[in-house]
Amino acid sequence: GAGVSQTPSNKVTEKGKYVELRCDPISGHTALYWYRQSLGQGPEFLIYFQGTGAADDSGLPNDRFFAVRPEGSVSTLKIQRTERGDSAVYLCASSLAGTGPYEQFFGPGTRLTVL
Amino acid sequence: DAKTTQPTSMDCAEGRAANLPCNHSTISGNEYVYWYRQIHSQGPQYIIHGLKNNETNEMASLIITEDRKSSTLILPHATLRDTAVYYCIVRVVSGGSNYKLTFGKGTLLTVNP
Numbered sequence: 001g002a003g004v005s006q007t008p009s010n011k012v013t014e015k016g017k018y019v020e021l022r023c024d025p026i027s028g029h030t031a032l033y034w035y036r037q038s039l040g041q042g043p044e045f046l047i048y049f050q051g052t053g054a055a056d057d058s059g060l061p062n063d064r065f066f067a068v069r070p071e072g073s074v075s076t077l078k079i080q081r082t083e084r085g086d087s088a089v090y091l092c093a094s095s096l097a098g099t100g101p102y103e104q105f106f107g108p109g110t111r112l113t114v115l
Numbered sequence: 116d117a118k119t120t121q122p123t124s125m126d127c128a129e130g131r132a133a134n135l136p137c138n139h140s141t142i143s144g145n146e147y148v149y150w151y152r153q154i155h156s157q158g159p160q161y162i163i164h165g166l167k168n169n170e171t172n173e174m175a176s177l178i179i180t181e182d183r184k185s186s187t188l189i190l191p192h193a194t195l196r197d198t199a200v201y202y203c204i205v206r207v208v209s210g211g212s213n214y215k216l217t218f219g220k221g222t223l224l225t226v227n228p
Contacts, residue, residue, distance in 0.1 A: 042202055042218030042221055043216070045215045048214050056212065098214035101206075103164070104216060106159045
């Protein structure tokens with residue numbers, strides 16, 4: 001079946017602009033996660049959704065970052081007033097549920113470059 | 116989650132077994148050991164996980180020491196396509212923040228022809 005998909009695959013924007021990154025999880029997965037990966041580092045947790053609600057957004061770096069999942073499926077990560085330090089690969093993952101030893105399936109990521 | 120320590124890089128000859136070590140000396144009794152890998156320009160891919168017993172699946176084997184303070188991921192017959200960064204992660208079984216994967220820098224495994 002289809003895996004996790006993310007669009008766009010690459011996004012180049014200018015400092016100060018607003019961007020939206022989209023994630024389509026695997027059908028039937030109630031848990032959805034966003035991670036951010038800087039060059040040479042492992043992915044870092046940003047936010048976890050169980051259904052429509054953000055169960056843990058403790059990894060969001062500041063209030064310029066916001067994510068939604070209005071119908072419990074597709075999620076959008078929104079970044080306002082982008083800064084050069086926001087440049088990274090943004091990864092989305094989904095799993096059957098958040099609690100329990102369920103494996104997380106990752107998408108290919110969106111590479112964001114802020115000029 | 117417990118901290119893990121992995122070598123920065125390793126090399127392996129194609130067709131040979133690749134043995135990737137991981138130290139997790141502060142692991143708790145309610146924490147699993149997970150392995151993921153990330154091939155260049157792709158998202159991480161789940162490989163295997165275990166709690167106490169050794170585990171094997173179609174991709175790899177996981178050997179966990181009796182005291183659970185370290186583990187080894189074994190790729191029995193490495194191919195060039197196994198070249199990737201391999202992450203060892205410990206994760207609570209349930210409750211708390213068990214949904215959260217905490218990645219370190221991993222081990223870059225290079226399989227050479």
